[in-house]
Amino acid sequence: MAVKVETPVLKVAIVGGGPGGLATAVALRAVPGLEVTLYERAEVLREVGAGISIPPNSWNVLDLLGVDSLTSGHPTTAVLNMNGKTGEELHRVETGSLSSRKPIRTQRTALQAALLAHVPKDSIQLGKKVLGLDNLGPSGVRLTFADGSTTVAGLVVGADGIRSVVRDSVWPEYPLSFTGTTIWRVLLPVDAIKDLDPRFMTTGWWHGPTTHVYFSLVGEGMWEIAARAWQDPKIHGSSKVSWGTPVENEVVEANFTEYLPQVREALHRVPKGHWREFAAFAGPNLATLTGWNNRVVLVGDSSHALSGAFGSGAGFAMEDGWVLAQALASTNNDLSKALPLFDKIRVPYYTRMYAHLDNEAKRRALHLSQLLEPSDEERVRNKVIKIEGTDMKWIYANDIGKVWRESVAVVA
Known part of the structure; x- marks a missing residue:
């Protein structure tokens, strides 16, 4: 047996x-x-x-x-790249049919x-x-x-x-080291900003020379901001943590003072205490x-x-x-x-x-x-x-x- x-x-x-x-x-x-x-x-x-x-x-x-x-969710079949200071459209991507799912x-x-x-x-x-x-x-x-x-x-x-x-x-x-890129993220009700610029309803990047602000709808009546700036790792690296640190509104807004008024107003409308900072770290290939x-x-x-x-x-x-x-x-x-x-x-x-x-x-x-x-x-x-x-x-x-x-x- x-x-x-x-x-x-x-x-x-x-x-x-x-x-x-x-x-x-x-x-x-x-x-x-x-x-x-x-x-x-x-x-x-x-x-x-x-x-x-x-x-x-x-x-x-x-x-x-x-x-x-x-x-x-919000379909991202069109994505803009804009000059954040002048409002000039630099590039537009219309996503083709890579699959049956958008x-x-x-x-x-x-x-x-x-x-x-x-x-x-x-x-x-x-x-x-x-x-x-x-x-x-x-x-x-x-x-x-x-x-x-x-x-x-x-x-x-x-x-x-x-x-x-x-x-x-x-x-x-x-x-592992800080790359110099700092990201600030937040979600807002779309009703809070939809009066500012119709282009904000299209997913897109609004660029400065060393910064950008990313806007996108994310579904369920919400709108996302992901703002980035380069900060010298030699100066800022030691104070950075990697994920979700609360940060004051003034800290974020100070990085985008040269942007269009409507972009700056969108940042300004974020309720106090809602911004979170995310520092980008990187390391070599394993x-x-x-x-x-x-x-x-x-x-x-x-x-x-x-x-x-x-x-x-x-x-x-x-x-x-x-x-x-x-x-x-x-x-x-x-x-x-x-x-x-x-x-x-x-x-x-x-x-x-x-x-x-x-x-x-x-x-x-x-x-x-x-x-x-x-x-x-x-x-x-x-x-x-x-x-x-x-x-x-x-x-x-x-x-x-x-x-x-x-x-x-x-x-x-």
Whole structure:
């Protein structure tokens, strides 16, 4: 009589409850033999920020995850680039048909709610700030929390953002630095600003030489402002934190005094206490996203500390989680096979992104160096991203399901 040998359950700890962590939890639910727990440092699971972009690549992975409840948002089929001082239209993008789903800008909380609907509440532990990890070898990885508790998991998924504790535990020498870009974000009722300029109803960037203000509807009667300015890292770097610091209105408005009156008025109408500051940090490309003998894997911003996320950071993170789940399922949760397969698919993708951002920065710098004493108008034109002639479908129309099938076919 044959004896049935049961495969031991693999305990998986996901660190971080953002889109990447939640999407990973959703994807792993479909993989047999896993016991998944998501640990989030906040006492209440809520998104910090304002809007978030859902381009076709994000729709693709949401469909694969079975997440179909994201219904609110503003179609971003037209995007403007304006000179913020003169009001001149510099560039307009009319989005073609990359997929059957229109790109949208929606509230971060809407995406969070759609993902949360597919994650059992008892698999999420809140108020669990991870202080660090310890490599226990074949026994797994120990996570130590700020409340003094510990747990051991066979696999740890670092979905804890650009200043990742998981990444720092495994790659302690990883250099992370303030890029000089500071972003201030807020949501307003559209009724509060719709009298100012009809162009504000179209998603767009209003540029200065070293600043810009991004306006977009995000659905449900709300309107988003994301204002950016460059600040010298040598002066401001030591005082910056990465996410959601309250800031006074005067601090934000002082960076945009040369803008059109209606742009400045839109900033001025933000109620006091509503602005949040987000400092952009970046670090170098990692050669591998897995560590400690395939016991730790990074997803989302923790895996690629880019200086820009192409407006698709949530999509990248969700793709990571879905690919990880497929790799585990296809190898019967054999970490020695699954994690190298994840690396094989995702590392080249992020390497290509780093190269693209580097090439764009060099192109702009070269063009600017060829101008003799460039005017503000010339500097603004130089920084506007124009995608004509640059095929960005590898990002915005990425079909991660197709990528997976082709990658598995090559391995086979």
